[in-house]
Amino acid sequence: MPGSAARTGTERGRPRPVYVRRFWPEERSLHWLLAVTFVILLATGLILYLPAFAELAANRRLWKSLHLGAAIAFWAGLVVLVASDTGGRLRTTASEVDRFDEDDLRWMRWAVTRRGDEPPQGRFNAGQKLNTAVVFGLMLVFSVSGLLMYLQETDAAVRGRTSAILVHDVATWIAVPLVAGHLYLVLVNPSTRHSLRGMVLGTVRRDWARRHHPKWDADD
Amino acid sequence: MGERRIGRAAFLSVVGAGGIGLLFGDRITSALHAPIADAGSIVPNAIKDVFPTGWRIYAINPPWPTFDPADYRLEITGHVRKPVTLTWPEVSALPAVSQTNTFHCVTGWTVSNVHWRGVRLQTLWDMVEPLPSARYANFVSMERGYVDTLSMKQTILPGVMLAHTMQGRPLSRAHGSPMRLVIPEMYGYKNVKWLHRIELVPQLEPGFWEQNGYDVDAWVGRSNGY
Numbered sequence: 001m002p003g004s005a006a007r008t009g010t011e012r013g014r015p016r017p018v019y020v021r022r023f024w025p026e027e028r029s030l031h032w033l034l035a036v037t038f039v040i041l042l043a044t045g046l047i048l049y050l051p052a053f054a055e056l057a058a059n060r061r062l063w064k065s066l067h068l069g070a071a072i073a074f075w076a077g078l079v080v081l082v083a084s085d086t087g088g089r090l091r092t093t094a095s096e097v098d099r100f101d102e103d104d105l106r107w108m109r110w111a112v113t114r115r116g117d118e119p120p121q122g123r124f125n126a127g128q129k130l131n132t133a134v135v136f137g138l139m140l141v142f143s144v145s146g147l148l149m150y151l152q153e154t155d156a157a158v159r160g161r162t163s164a165i166l167v168h169d170v171a172t173w174i175a176v177p178l179v180a181g182h183l184y185l186v187l188v189n190p191s192t193r194h195s196l197r198g199m200v201l202g203t204v205r206r207d208w209a210r211r212h213h214p215k216w217d218a219d220d
Numbered sequence: 221m222g223e224r225r226i227g228r229a230a231f232l233s234v235v236g237a238g239g240i241g242l243l244f245g246d247r248i249t250s251a252l253h254a255p256i257a258d259a260g261s262i263v264p265n266a267i268k269d270v271f272p273t274g275w276r277i278y279a280i281n282p283p284w285p286t287f288d289p290a291d292y293r294l295e296i297t298g299h300v301r302k303p304v305t306l307t308w309p310e311v312s313a314l315p316a317v318s319q320t321n322t323f324h325c326v327t328g329w330t331v332s333n334v335h336w337r338g339v340r341l342q343t344l345w346d347m348v349e350p351l352p353s354a355r356y357a358n359f360v361s362m363e364r365g366y367v368d369t370l371s372m373k374q375t376i377l378p379g380v381m382l383a384h385t386m387q388g389r390p391l392s393r394a395h396g397s398p399m400r401l402v403i404p405e406m407y408g409y410k411n412v413k414w415l416h417r418i419e420l421v422p423q424l425e426p427g428f429w430e431q432n433g434y435d436v437d438a439w440v441g442r443s444n445g446y
Binding site: 048049051054055057058059060061062063064094097098099100101102104105129130132133134136137138140141144145148149152153162163164165166167170171 | 222223224225226227228230231232233234235237238239241242243244245246247249278326327328329330429432433434441444445446
């Protein structure tokens with residue numbers, strides 16, 4: 001698993017940080033595919049949804065095309081990434097996200113109560129695993145409900161058969177706080193924002209990894 | 221150390237909840253409507269206006285106009301031979317018809333089985349006798365700034381009426397009391413609420429939302445990018 005040292009050594013006696021690989025290019029590609037398409041989907045969706053943007057929404061054809069285009073781009077990109085993942089990196093990632101050990105379960109309790117020491121975590125902590133699983137579930141829910149909304153706009157016979165608008169709305173209400181929390185942790189929170197480097201460049205500082213993901217670092 | 225497959229359980233739970241929501245969501249929210257409405261009453265209107273929940277009442281200049289039967293007048297002017305100003309008792313005495321339609325909002329929500337009762341526009345045209353130069357009818361709301369327009373041909377399409385009754389009750393304030401335009405084949409923004417003046421004009425004068433980019437002919441499923 002990950003952990004090949006990317007850079008080591010000293011410079012004029014000052015220790016240079018040691019970086020270890022956290023995310024493979026396949027994982028980063030999938031993450032940024034999701035991030036970019038989600039931002040487009042959210043922005044165009046809000047324009048079509050919020051009364052404050054009713055005047056902008058008059059150009060409905062444009063926003064709807066961008067919204068649908070981003071959804072199609074996400075699924076097409078996902079298919080391409082999975083099909084080209086001959087090394088099975090994404091499958092390995094999915095397996096990591098899927099499996100929760102006793103420390104993960106303890107970590108989830110700790111995340112709520114904040115009592116005692118933080119249970120040691122692997123490359124992903126339990127919160128990241130849960131977030132990944134829920135977000136991909138939401139993407140499927142968004143897509144199915146969105147497809148039904150598209151069909152009911154084009155065919156009156158489909159209208160009223162499902163609660164597609166309600167489900168799309170509720171999924172948005174769940175997704176937005178999740179994404180906001182994610183952005184807070186990677187952009188603002190001092191102890192966790194170093195993780196952004198991992199998703200941009202692939203590597204993180206070894207000392208940071210040992211502090212936040214000791215079980216993964218131990219496998220290094 | 222034992223491992224549990226919580227990741228896929230979370231994924232499948234979200235997908236399963238989404239599926240149940242698609243099949244039963246509207247029925248569940250209908251059953252919860254009263255408790256949700258009670259809970260929602262503590263939410264300030266300013267927040268409700270920013271974040272719509274389900275279908276919602278749009279207003280361009282809240283608060284909604286208030287109807288006073290003693291003061292209300294329906295004025296029909298412009299390119300007509302006999303302009304009239306009707307009091308509320310006179311409007312109420314006009315021959316009325318009933319119909320049930322599906323209401324479509326341009327933002328995507330739909331309400332089926334809306335029962336209307338009201339006056340056909342032809343009834344009014346017979347009274348005022350439009351001049352040959354009258355090609356469009358501007359429907360002016362008591363809500364400041366809200367106006368929308370139909371061609372004279374559109375005003376006599378089947379189902380077009382000035383409704384004063386909805387679901388067997390006088391139109392509520394939220395739904396445009398005492399009268400609103402109903403044109404089931406077009407999106408809701410054409411259905412001018414709190415109506416108090418109709419002006420027949422020779423040329424198209426785009427309404428409030430048309431001036432903001434929406435289609436003049438708001439046919440359901442065939443306009444505004446649908």
